[in-house]
Amino acid sequence: MINVEHLSKTFGKHEVLQNITTTVEPGEVVAIIGPSGSGKSTFLRCLNLLEVPTSGRITIDGADITDKKTDITKVRQGIGMVFQHFHLFPHMTVMDNLTFAPVKVKGMSLEEARSKSEILLERVGLRAKADAYPSKLSGGQKQRVAIARSLAMDPDIMLFDEPTSALDPEMVKEVLAVIHDLASTGMTMLIVTHEMKFAREAADTIYFLDSGQLIEKAEPGRFFTKPQSERAVRFLEKVL
Amino acid sequence: MTKLIKSTFIVVAIALLILSGSSVLAEGSSKGKIVMGTSPDYAPYESVDAKGSGEIVGLDIDIAKAVASKLGYELEISGMDFNGLIAALQTGRVDFVMSAMSVTEERQQSVDFSNVYYAARNTIVSKAANNYQTLEELEGKRIGVQLGSTQEMAVSGMKNVEVKTLNKIPDLIQEIKSGRIDAAIVEDAVALGNTTANPDLKFTLLPSEDEDQGYAIAFPKGSPLVVPFNEALKEIEASGEKDAIVSKWFDSMLATTGPTSGINLDFGILQGYMGYILQGIYVTLLFTLVSALFGFVWGAILSLFKISHVRPLQWFATAYTSVFRGTPLLLQLFLIYFATPQLLDYTISPLLAAGLAFGLNSAAYLSETIRAGIMAVDRGQREAAMALGIPYRTMMISIIFPQAVKNILPALVNECVALLKESSLVSVIGVQDLMRRATVVQANTYRAFEALLVVGAIYYVLVLILTSLARVLERRLRRSD
CATH class of the missing domain: 1.10.3720.10 (MetI-like)
Structure with a gap:
């Protein structure tokens, strides 16, 4: 499904990602954790080419997205992404945020997009907010809308870039519940997060990144009880 | 969006079409058409019949019509600012210019002129209280003239005067009324019209000068039209047609510009x-x-x-x-x-x-x-x-x-x-x-x-x-x- 080979990314002289190789299987839920500045977000953003890798190869369902000839716009349509700061379109209602891409990009009829969006909003518990503008929503609500917006494109893969880091503590739960729920549907997901409890419960695999390297890759049970590396041990001491 | x-x-495209429409339509008319440029703000020579048809009318226009019909052309009139007339000639936008334009050496360098078709006389316009009669009386005074006019050359020889040149006649009149100049040297028709409309002003005719100084038709350099135009001018002069046109316009001007009240603002004049x-x-x-x-x-x-x-x-x-x-x-x-x-x-x-x-x-x-x-x-x-x-x-x-x-x-x-x-x-x-x-x-x-x-x-x-x-x-x- 997702194949990453020798992925490196440098910003100027700074090596943000160093030679990362991994494979994500269909339906796998990966939680990416690590100290801040370890390259977690950059790794995630390379997967839909919001960051262009300096070297290495990434294939998504067989399509080499690091190849310039690949139509990245097409590939992105199958990869949903949820950002730390939501990035809802402020000049559109919640409903329009959801229907815009399916209608404009996929050529879905407006009626179909609307009825689908209503189901999605129902699923994230925000059906009543369909006609509200994003500015009228709380942070947690915004993030749930953002998730629904990504799902409206029927993606095969979902990327979450610190989805709860910008939220007030009391709103974290409602968002995590939605993501957890989604994980149980068999969606392939990669989640950059600081919520260790959530990572442990929801993920199939934990990626531990530090200084741009993929240090450990393990089942949550094993990682949180018996971390293999010195760096992971120290990290867990700090956060648990 | x-x-x-x-x-x-679409709106831009349509609007551009509307804007260009007039010229597109004009394109297809007969080849015997001739275009005259004029600055219609100088009654009675050329002005816009703003109360009536909105067309450009006047002494110059009637003379042009008479000449054009003698030569078998269809006349089209294009109004523009006086300052743009010479450029319009040089770029071929118009075939000739008649706009009470006097012959000056400077202009002769860029255009050809016909013979003079009308010689106006200069006048002194001043406040009725002063009512200056001769150029000698203006010694030590401030005098206004229109930029690029023959009057500007007329005052250039005067000693001991302060000359102020302005773009437009109405500006000169206003300067007299507000006391920033003592008198203006303008031509007879202008003086007549303005003093009638502004009863606090008076004008005095100056002795006529060299007959060669006057208004002529301007053409692009080397235009083949100069000779036939001169001949046609001669003909309408000999037949008395020109004199009829001149007196028609001077009379009509006197009839239409009745005196207005003495107060400074009178919006009644805008009627019509x-x-x-x-x-x-x-x-x-x-x-x-x-x-x-x-x-x-x-x-x-x-x-x-x-x-x-x-x-x-x-x-x-x-x-x-x-x-x-x-x-x-x-x-x-x-x-x-x-x-x-x-x-x-x-x-x-x-x-x-x-x-x-x-x-x-x-x-x-x-x-x-x-x-x-x-x-x-x-x-x-x-x-x-x-x-x-x-x-x-x-x-x-x-x-x-x-x-x-x-x-x-x-x-x-x-x-x-x-x-x-x-x-x-x-x-x-x-x-x-x-x-x-x-x-x-x-x-x-x-x-x-x-x-x-x-x-x-x-x-x-x-x-x-x-x-x-x-x-x-x-x-x-x-x-x-």
Whole structure:
């Protein structure tokens, strides 16, 4: 499904990602954790080419997205992404945020997009907010809308870039519940997060990144009880 | 939003068609047509029949008609500012110029003149209280003359006087009334009209001078028309036709310019002219709309060039902005209006030329404003759109642009207001906008202020309407806040 080979990314002289190789299987839920500045977000953003890798190869369902000839716009349509700061379109209602891409990009009829969006909003518990503008929503609500917006494109893969880091503590739960729920549907997901409890419960695999390297890759049970590396041990001491 | 942009394009296209329509239609007329340029603000020689048909009429026009019919041409009259006449000749926009234009050495270097067809006599105009009779009396005084006129040359030999040259006769009259000059040397017809309309002024005829000094028809250098025109002039002189025309216009001027009351402002004189002035609103608004829309669309495209990663596009947009911001708008207007027919062999109508010049100029400024507006949109918006697989074009039009426009709306409104007011510049190439109409009425009534004040009030009201419309739009856009 997702194949990453020798992925490196440098910003100027700074090596943000160093030679990362991994494979994500269909339906796998990966939680990416690590100290801040370890390259977690950059790794995630390379997967839909919001960051262009300096070297290495990434294939998504067989399509080499690091190849310039690949139509990245097409590939992105199958990869949903949820950002730390939501990035809802402020000049559109919640409903329009959801229907815009399916209608404009996929050529879905407006009626179909609307009825689908209503189901999605129902699923994230925000059906009543369909006609509200994003500015009228709380942070947690915004993030749930953002998730629904990504799902409206029927993606095969979902990327979450610190989805709860910008939220007030009391709103974290409602968002995590939605993501957890989604994980149980068999969606392939990669989640950059600081919520260790959530990572442990929801993920199939934990990626531990530090200084741009993929240090450990393990089942949550094993990682949180018996971390293999010195760096992971120290990290867990700090956060648990 | 895509729809909005599409309909914007359609509106611009239609408006451009309307603007160019007149010249397109004119293109197909008979080959025996001859075009005369004139500046219709100098009754009784040439003025706009603002109370009636709105056409250009006058002594010069009647003489031109008589000559043209003698030579078998169909006469077309093109009104423009006096300062643009010579350029119009040189660029072939008109075949000849009759505009009470006197022969000067300077002009002879750029155009050919016919024989003098009318010699006017100079007069001294001054306040009735002073009523200066001779040039000797003016010693030590301040005298006004029109720029580039024969009167300017007449006073150049005088000693001990302070000479002030002004562009327009109404300005001279106003200067006398406000006491900034003591007297003006103007020609007889002008003096007659102005002193009748302003009873506090008097004029005195000066002894006639060299008969060669007078008004003549101007042609492009080397024009084959000079000889036949001179012959035709001779003929209508001999037949008495010319004298009939002259006395007809001087008599009619005396009949139409009755004395007005002595007070400084008398809006009663505008009676009959209001319809003519108000029609200028349509022209001014159409012009503003077209140049604003064109400027916005083109400015938006330029701003995209500037933020694109394609180097040549960036260079082009930057150079474009630099040139159009770095040179005067009036100069651009003249270049487009006068150079297009020569370079592209297309007779561009004044309104289209003006719309183009103002649009191109405005785009240079707006491209910077829009660029700033786009940069001010949160980066995350772009990333969110990219992550959804939305193509660049759709993203710019539907996601980034609406937010950018909201950011810069006040600046856009300022630009529209500026365009609306600056549109008064287009009167120099003869576009019949509000300002041009005010000048025409000013000339017809021999009164300086009334028409200007009315037009000023109209501009102000238009700006008020525009800004309140903008407020409604802004409120609509703020709906989402």
